[in-house]
Amino acid sequence: MYYECIPTTCTYCGCGCSVVLQVLDGHLVGVLPGKTNPVNEGSLCIKGWTSHEFVYREKRLKNPLVKKDGVFFETGWEEALDTVAGKLKKIKEESGADSIAALASAKCTNEENYLMQKLMRAAIGTNNIDHCARL
Amino acid sequence: MEALKNKVNELLESGGIAGFLGLRNFGSEPFPFLFTRDTAAEVEKITTGAVRYPLSKILIRIAAVYPDAIFGIMCRACDERAIIELFKNTKLRSDKVITIGISCTDDLVQACKCENPQPSNLVSGEAGKKEFDRSDVQKIASMTLEQRFDFWTEQLGKCIKCYGCRNICPVCFCDVCTLEDQPLVKRGEIPPELPSFHLTRAYHMAGRCVDCGLCEEACPVDIPLRTLYRRVRESVKELLDYLPGEERDKVPPIQVLGDGLFEIRD
Structure with a gap:
């Protein structure tokens, strides 16, 4: 039996509202607005109030994806970064940096x-x- | 604070409770925390704080996972009123909850316009003086119907539909919320339909609202929600002689209406 609240900052936008993560037995179960924070003064928008919901979602992206022949494949960071770097270099050489x-x-x-x-x-x-x- | 610490330690050590829900200083700020025998060392950091979190609502969540455990909970008078309503609505069990009363500072009582800042079983601090301030309700009552309508249209029109009033409310506990009912409330539209969205919530507060004011505190656009619900609360008192949270043994009107026991007159 363990319940605690962990104060952190909402990740949705640049305002920097204080959200309090409610953790019950190691599981994130909800958020509350930080009451003592001068940024949001105990309020949140709807995004802040639901900012914990993506954490356990099935659809959450957990690994980089690389598109091959029009279809995304899960891959490691090495391949993903090599792909991005290679393509950026190629575009810069062919069309210039401002492209x-x-x-x-x-x-x-x-x-x-x-x-x-x-x-x-x-x-x-x-x-x-x-x-x-x-x- | 020492009296509170001693009481919590005593309850945990005797096995009288499985956990005590209160506020703990995390860094220099108070946040809700469940003190248990495993985390008894944290009791040193317990605080009554100058802020209010919806502890009774948090307890519903914890008690749902541990239905057989007995919990202690730190209670301001408003928390206690909410807990009384939660007992009546079977969201918490009275034989599984021990309330430990704490006082509010005079500043907090004034800021809250609290009509009854005196919890029972007071362990920490002295009971605050009551504030009888109905000026917000009276101000609206003195307006003409047209002024009143304009006032509320302007206020409710600020709503960004964050659902904060519902989310923070200790007596909003339904599994399915009518304010998210798609045919009634259009998704992605702000402000929500006026005034039905807010009046729907106001009606749902009838016989339940304990006048804690957490809704108004949580409102990012400062809608005077509490004034609205206070009026509803007064209507329930006038018409049905029931003040939510005040009387432990009185059956709430929602449980007797329809039996012909009450007749509502103009």
């Missing part, structure tokens, strides 16, 4: 988003970097 663009994510941390723009600007050589929240 590549990236959309960063609100579900990532500041630091990860920083690295994404670094990758686009320094490694790829384009300013085509934007954010999913502006879609």
Whole structure:
């Protein structure tokens, strides 16, 4: 018998609302809004209130997928990253760096988003970097 | 706080309870936690905090997994009122729950406009003074019908349908919620249909709402939901002589209406 609440930050958007994960016997069973956090002051939107639901979903992506002949196949990170890097290189050589663009994510941390723009600007050589929240 | 710690330790050590649901300081902030004999060392970090989490609602979830266990629960007066209604609605069993009363700070009582901040079985702190502040309900009552309609249309129109009022409510416990009934409530549409969405919830609060105000606290757009439910609560008192959460032994009206025992007059 074990129940605890673990405070963390909602992953849905960039607001950074405090959510409290309710864990019962090692199983995530629900969320509550963080009452003491100045960002959301005890409130959540509907996404925050349901932000735990994807965790045990069958459809959740657990491994990288690579598309071969129009069909996705599960694979390891090595192959997935090699595929992406190889294709990006090829596109850059054939069509130039500005033919590549990236959309960063609100579900990532500041630091990860920083690295994404670094990758686009320094490694790829384009300013085509934007954010999913502006879609 | 020492009295509370001692009481919890005593209950856990004697085997009187399998677990005690209260607030624990996690870092410097209070969050709900179930203290058990295995985690007795954590009792040092127990706190009454200045915040309110829906502990009674959390207990429903835990008790559903451990139906035979006896639990202690830290109770403000509002928690206790909710628990009384949950007993009556068979969501918790009165022989399986021991309430340990804690007091609220004067600031909290004032912020909550709490009419009865005095739990029974008070172990920690002194019972707060009652606040009889009906100014919110009176203000609306003094409006003309047209003003009132405009007021509520504006307020309810802010709704982003987060379902926070329902999710945090200690006496919202249905397995199937009519507010998610697809033919009645269109998915992906905000605000929801006015005023039926909010009035449906208000009707469902009749005979159940214990006036804790957690709904209003959780509302991201500051709809004065509590004012609405307070009026419903007053109607139930006027018409059916029932105040949810106040009387342990009184049968709730929903269980007797229809037998001809009550007659509702204008």
